[in-house]
Amino acid sequence: MQRILSTQLASHVHETVTIAGWVHRRRLLKSVAFLIVRDAEGLSQVVVTDQSILEGLTEESVVEVTATVTPNEQAPGKVELTEPVIRVLSAVGVQLPFELHRPELTASLPTQLDHAALALRHPARRAALRVAAAATEGFRAALGEQRFVEIQTPKIVGSATESGANVFAIDYFGRPGYLAQSPQFYKQMMVGVFERVFEVGPVFRAEPSDTARHLSQYTSLDAEMGFIEDHRDVMAALTRTLTVMMETITMRAGLAIRSVPGEIPAVHFREALKIAGAPEGEPDLAPAHERALGEWARKEHGSEFVYVTGYPMRKRPFYTHPDPADPAYSNGFDLLFKGLEIVTGGQRLHRYEDYVRVLAHQTEPYEGYLEAFRCGMPPHGGWAIGLERFVARLMNIKNVREVTAFPRDLHRITP
């Protein structure tokens, strides 16, 4: 008999059906016993009259149940399965390190991460990964609609040129190689090919930061677009993209979230310092300043999002385009979401001479990248969204490790 899902039971009342899944929980009451079976979509309640049957059905064993769908107002989904014939597909013979059926996992986070294969089955952990999948789906849909083309770029690079520090070194057939910290150079080069490109992929940071928001591998949602006037065209494309991402998350993962405003409020960096009560002349925003700006945007504009534009040039990477009217400040921006930076973007330099100047003629390690500019590049810009930070912030989860399937950090390289 063709297996159906837990969510389909309600449309099969009084029929005999087959479901399959994991034993989520056994509940022994006085006169009746329940087997709760978990599948990819939800839970099913199976009524077992002979309690001795339950003994061998240890939690997380995989079972197939053929039974009658019977209405029961008290049951989840208002139906339960009665008169079951249960077949064990895979029996669990060990004591599990923690229980999955409670609303929250009670094991410590390191224990959960050590036992990821089990912990990720918990509905709360699973929900976060579904949100991440929906976010990437929405990202791609929004960019496809705006005629961006998907690219795949190298994760192994020959020199540590993008920032110089915090890169992982690899042995590349006896030569030194490095793991890419971002697809920045490649996505810019590809603007010369497709005008508008995006990539969803892993990036690597050998940061010795042991915090709740740093991972040594994370998923970067990158986009880059040509033929712009300035960074405001990039912000408009990003705003549209976030709107579709949020809609997709609501649709696919059922998360009730506030919609993205048609226009996200934007403040210049100098203004942002004032709003946050930071000293004039600060070169960057501290986490407390970002939180204050998040509060301000919520109160003044009813928005969970706020753009900060015009960051000082000295704190932005070498390829950043200055504000032509005020060259100490940049055409770069950050997007804060609930008071945390989740996107960095901006307009880039596009003239070869400008790169030669900012690199002080030390162009040799950048040859392959600079060729794009030597061979003609339009004004362009783009952004990068850190997927795990975005999902954690969206779900009000403090530690990015809770929204990452198998996180990698300073201390962790397994499982």
Next chain:
Amino acid sequence: MQRILSTQLASHVHETVTIAGWVHRRRLLKSVAFLIVRDAEGLSQVVVTDQSILEGLTEESVVEVTATVTPNEQAPGKVELTEPVIRVLSAVGVQLPFELHRPELTASLPTQLDHAALALRHPARRAALRVAAAATEGFRAALGEQRFVEIQTPKIVGSATESGANVFAIDYFGRPGYLAQSPQFYKQMMVGVFERVFEVGPVFRAEPSDTARHLSQYTSLDAEMGFIEDHRDVMAALTRTLTVMMETITMRAGLAIRSVPGEIPAVHFREALKIAGAPEGEPDLAPAHERALGEWARKEHGSEFVYVTGYPMRKRPFYTHPDPADPAYSNGFDLLFKGLEIVTGGQRLHRYEDYVRVLAHQTEPYEGYLEAFRCGMPPHGGWAIGLERFVARLMNIKNVREVTAFPRDLHRITP
């Protein structure tokens, strides 16, 4: 004025419009000169009466052209731009290493790869990357429709356990680490979470093979699904996926390709040896055998695809599920496309005891992976498609480097 694309010109006849793009070619005829401008979608012909204007408009310079759309039966798209006002956004001041306007790039492949930022702008190279983007889009759409959930898994792993050889070693905060050769272990573990999962991501092979089909980084289209009867359920899901991929490629990249048959012919390995004229008892198919099978499938079944099932267990990885009726042979399969293996898949072991047995109790390096089986796993299986090989085969391109934006191999780590 809002810029329009080359493909939109025909619907603006007699209007004044603005286009933008790269100078693809200058053509000087006796009485008239043409500027051919390339944008992301195609070419536009601009009529220039004062030939001296063309001197500064070197190839690959980025220009914006405001002009009148005028019908001309001889022009590409049957329109051309007349009375142009040309603004240079970015001037090219160097001699280009090769020309882009010929039907094929005449530079050698190494020269093209050295100058990837320029070579990838050639319409033929660009077309291959569009096909790759469409293939991944179709892959995801097909799997979403079949209720697979997208995952992101670690590319840095703690031990070289999957095959043991040909891995890149990295320095992971002073400890040894390795680049993942595939998401195999992780996608299986995630079957315990979502039942059906997929991933599109880079995989790394430190293979010292200097051939037209080996890359040290390639894009793997991975899927894994639970609650199967055997490998035939996996093949059915893969066939459906390939159908959508081919449809998406036709739709998005305009490639005229034969559709995937509703049912792809399948032959058992022993039968395949006979068809290919190979000696009985061979453990694997040589490239010549694969080509012979491709010919056979085309002639006998009118299919460019053919499944070979039941490969001998001794040539398949340790997690392969044997054929219960004939345990020297596996429930593993390869899919050949035009006589070349482009997909490997099969049913996997799902019982913990089976893993302990095949690993001869040397389970320690596999702990995190094996926990999934110890905690209950359904019968499952999956596949991996090598994106670059698939695209190359589809477009009859011999070298995978021609369909990869910035290939990495034994000799190449730049640009």
